[in-house]
Amino acid sequence: MSEKVIGYIDHVIFRNDENGYTVMVLKTADSEEELTCVGTFPDVTQGVTIEAEGQFSQHHIYGRQFNIQSYAEKAPEDTQAMERYLGSGAIKGVGAALAARIVRCFGEDTLRIVEEEPERLAEVKGISEKKAREIAVQVTEKADMRKAMMFLQKYGISLNLGAKIYQKYGQSVYSVLQENPYRLADDISGVGFKIADTIASRIGIHADSDYRIRSGMMYTLLQASGEGHVYLPKDELFDRASQLLQVDVSYMEKHLMDMAIDRNVVLKENDREVLVYPSQYYRLELNTARMLTELNIRYPQNEQMMERRIAQIEKETGTVLEEMQKKAVVEAAGNGLFVLTGGPGTGKTTTINAIIRFFEGEGATLRLAAPTGRAAKRMTEATGYEAQTIHRLLELNGVPDEDGRESQGVHFERNAENPLDTDVIIIDEMSMVDIFLMHSLLLAVTAGTRIILVGDENQLPSVGPGNVLRDIIQSGVFPVVELKKIFRQASHSDIVVNAHKIHNGEQVSLDNKSRDFFFLKRYDADIIIRVVIALIQEKLPKYVDARPFEIQVLTPMRKGLLGVERMNQILQRYLNPPESGKKEKEIGERLFREGDKVMQIRNNYQLEWEVRGKYGIPVEEGVGVFNGDTGILKEINEFAETATVEFEDGRFADYSFKQLEELELAYAITIHKSQGSEYPAVILPLLSGPKMLMNRNLLYTGVTRARKCVTVVGSEETFGEMIRNEKQQKRYSSLWARIQELSGSVVSKTVSSVSQDS
Numbered sequence: 001m002s003e004k005v006i007g008y009i010d011h012v013i014f015r016n017d018e019n020g021y022t023v024m025v026l027k028t029a030d031s032e033e034e035l036t037c038v039g040t041f042p043d044v045t046q047g048v049t050i051e052a053e054g055q056f057s058q059h060h061i062y063g064r065q066f067n068i069q070s071y072a073e074k075a076p077e078d079t080q081a082m083e084r085y086l087g088s089g090a091i092k093g094v095g096a097a098l099a100a101r102i103v104r105c106f107g108e109d110t111l112r113i114v115e116e117e118p119e120r121l122a123e124v125k126g127i128s129e130k131k132a133r134e135i136a137v138q139v140t141e142k143a144d145m146r147k148a149m150m151f152l153q154k155y156g157i158s159l160n161l162g163a164k165i166y167q168k169y170g171q172s173v174y175s176v177l178q179e180n181p182y183r184l185a186d187d188i189s190g191v192g193f194k195i196a197d198t199i200a201s202r203i204g205i206h207a208d209s210d211y212r213i214r215s216g217m218m219y220t221l222l223q224a225s226g227e228g229h230v231y232l233p234k235d236e237l238f239d240r241a242s243q244l245l246q247v248d249v250s251y252m253e254k255h256l257m258d259m260a261i262d263r264n265v266v267l268k269e270n271d272r273e274v275l276v277y278p279s280q281y282y283r284l285e286l287n288t289a290r291m292l293t294e295l296n297i298r299y300p301q302n303e304q305m306m307e308r309r310i311a312q313i314e315k316e317t318g319t320v321l322e323e324m325q326k327k328a329v330v331e332a333a334g335n336g337l338f339v340l341t342g343g344p345g346t347g348k349t350t351t352i353n354a355i356i357r358f359f360e361g362e363g364a365t366l367r368l369a370a371p372t373g374r375a376a377k378r379m380t381e382a383t384g385y386e387a388q389t390i391h392r393l394l395e396l397n398g399v400p401d402e403d404g405r406e407s408q409g410v411h412f413e414r415n416a417e418n419p420l421d422t423d424v425i426i427i428d429e430m431s432m433v434d435i436f437l438m439h440s441l442l443l444a445v446t447a448g449t450r451i452i453l454v455g456d457e458n459q460l461p462s463v464g465p466g467n468v469l470r471d472i473i474q475s476g477v478f479p480v481v482e483l484k485k486i487f488r489q490a491s492h493s494d495i496v497v498n499a500h501k502i503h504n505g506e507q508v509s510l511d512n513k514s515r516d517f518f519f520l521k522r523y524d525a526d527i528i529i530r531v532v533i534a535l536i537q538e539k540l541p542k543y544v545d546a547r548p549f550e551i552q553v554l555t556p557m558r559k560g561l562l563g564v565e566r567m568n569q570i571l572q573r574y575l576n577p578p579e580s581g582k583k584e585k586e587i588g589e590r591l592f593r594e595g596d597k598v599m600q601i602r603n604n605y606q607l608e609w610e611v612r613g614k615y616g617i618p619v620e621e622g623v624g625v626f627n628g629d630t631g632i633l634k635e636i637n638e639f640a641e642t643a644t645v646e647f648e649d650g651r652f653a654d655y656s657f658k659q660l661e662e663l664e665l666a667y668a669i670t671i672h673k674s675q676g677s678e679y680p681a682v683i684l685p686l687l688s689g690p691k692m693l694m695n696r697n698l699l700y701t702g703v704t705r706a707r708k709c710v711t712v713v714g715s716e717e718t719f720g721e722m723i724r725n726e727k728q729q730k731r732y733s734s735l736w737a738r739i740q741e742l743s744g745s746v747v748s749k750t751v752s753s754v755s756q757d758s
């Protein structure tokens with residue numbers, strides 16, 4: 001039951017300016033009681049009278065308090081209230097003494113004078129005409145804001161959101177809301193289609209209104225990009241949007257045309273269907289294709305010289321390169337853009353090393369990078385050459401790019417105006433690079449710099465939109481070398497051999513005669529979890545010479561009995577149990593404990609980090625913590641309301657309690673999130689799951705994450721089905737088509753959206 005109180009704000013006890021959370025004391029109008037009130041307020045001015053709705057509650061330390069849900073500022077009604085209001089500090093340049101003089105001069109008429117005849121304020125001693133005008137402007141602004149906030153509250157808009165909306169639109173807020181509330185979804189961060197749609201329905205906007213349908217279609221396209229798609233075929237867009245909007249498909253055609261005319265979307269037709277792109281995505285693909293094509297320059301090399309150089313490298317490194325590896329070195333030397341691909345153990349890293357040596361011998365400067373910190377670290381170890389994340393290579397500076405839809409609002413110091421100054425760039429783990437990052441990378445590369453892209457095209461595609469590596473390869477326009485041979489050392493590894501079998505759809509022997517690939521047949525989720533715990537606590541650390549935390553559980557799903565969410569809760573209990581002295585923090589339904597293994601679940605380009613040297617002194621600082629970065633929660637500080645995480649690569653970052661939303665427990669993670677990472681030992685619990693998801697590609701990615709040991713715990717039938725299930729989730733991307741168009745190749749008639757199907 002909600003109750004009402006009226007009173008004026010006597011003083012503020014606590015206020016968090018970031019989120020508006022406020023504790024304050026209200027002097028109630030009727031009883032002059034001092035009432036502690038708690039709530040979220042965009043703006044708090046002492047002395048202002050408010051009418052608030054909410055509930056009384058009893059706080060275990062602070063006693064009785066009133067939790068405000070909504071409130072309205074009331075215009076000052078009597079001279080006392082007027083004096084309090086003017087003297088509260090809300091009006092710049094007016095203090096308590098001056099407020100008293102103004103009210104003494106005009107009495108009951110003060111408010112009307114201020115609002116209607118402000119120039120008369122100059123009659124008061126100490127107020128010039130200019131100051132009178134300034135006071136009047138401020139009073140009017142405050143009154144306007146008050147009215148607007150009341151108007152917004154009527155539609156169930158929270159105070160916080162209301163303040164953001166008012167800041168954006170000012171006095172136009174009325175027309176925006178009444179004509180097209182869906183604009184909120186475009187203009188205001190934190191408002192998506194769903195919120196805008198709720199507001200619209202409260203305002204009484206029709207379900208088939210033009211704005212609603214357009215906004216819903218745009219929303220559908222952007223949702224699809226969250227699944228990795230760059231576009232949607234028109235029919236699929238209509239189906240999805242029609243489900244979302246509960247509006248018949250027949251309404252949509254005309255709006256699609258309007259959206260194209262307004263350049264919100266780009267329509268491309270092939271012989272089968274119409275493809276619909278959010279315009280910025282279309283441009284991203286087009287520009288990426290253009291830049292790739294521009295880099296595709298031949299640098300003729302003398303054949304004999306190349307042979308001599310390769311022989312020399314082989315001698316230096318004591319490795320005899322196989323034909324395709326040699327070809328890779330030759331192509332890398334002879335082209336502005338070169339792609340090296342191959343499965344695990346096919347000698348990609350060995351080839352990168354040979355390429356590095358070749359260019360070093362030429363006196364060229366090189367830069368190495370990979371999409372994740374972990375992959376960059378591995379690249380450094382394997383090549384002995386410093387590798388960075390692509391974000392660091394491009395010098396992410398943490399300042400959001402205001403106009404940067406195409407860069408996801410991220411600003412890099414290295415870009416078209418300030419390109420990377422180096423002869424050769426080698427990027428590893430290319431399968432994880434999405435269209436945004438590829439576009440940003442290419443902006444910072446000028447013709448004359450060679451770029452070498454290395455990756456396994458059979459890994460799952462990037463989390464972000466696009467299917468960049470595969471599209472570049474499938475365009476058929478650039479020099480590509482695919483390594484297929486599994487080397488002797490690698491062929492001793494059943495991880496490698498089985499990965500290749502899985503990729504080829506061949507069954508894998510599960511007789512446990514292997515030294516690095518085990519299958520434990522169990523058919524009950526809870527028994528599987530028990531086995532997983534025993535493996536982590538006892539067996540595997542000794543077996544692979546690693547700490548329990550380095551052993552990674554990978555699952556296909558988030559939900560379900562063996563999903564990430566449930567497994568993490570259970571594993572946390574066993575692997576990091578509560579202990580006195582171990583601090584804990586609950587965020588929503590999640591509980592974090594000092595010592596937990598955690599993972600960042602979205603890109604945060606602003607979060608600051610530091611690498612600490614001896615005695616904890618920072619030796620390096622920077623910004624940006626990315627989706628998939630894992631570490632250990634080292635310390636929870638209740639006083640500062642922060643939690644410190646040490647990431648695997650040695651970076652420390654302080655999270656405010658609010659930012660903990662960006663962290664998740666990481667004892668178990670999805671196979672999707674594990675892309676580009678490697679672990680000494682991987683455990684795959686596999687029992688059942690949706691057919692769409694449980695496919696060959698997913699199993700391949702899971703298995704290839706392990707360096708020393710894979711243990712599958714579950715049903716051999718599910719395992720076998722996954723190998724047989726070739727069907728991959730479709731990813732709608734078309735970089736390959738843009739590349740072909742630009743290079744003048746004939747666009748294949750049959751392919752449209754199937755860049756990932758083949």
Ligand SMILES: Nc1ncnc2c1ncn2[C@@H]1O[C@H](COP(=O)(O)OP(=O)(O)OP(=O)(O)O)[C@@H](O)[C@H]1O
Nearest residue numbers: 320321322343344345346347348349350487489490
């Ligand atoms: N030409 C070669 N002759 C002999 N052994 C080789 C050759 N090339 C690679 N190897 C060996 O094969 C194994 C796998 O090679 P490498 O690590 O380069 O492959 P990779 O494709 O990078 O593998 P991953 O994807 O698993 O990192 C290594 O032990 C390496 O020493």
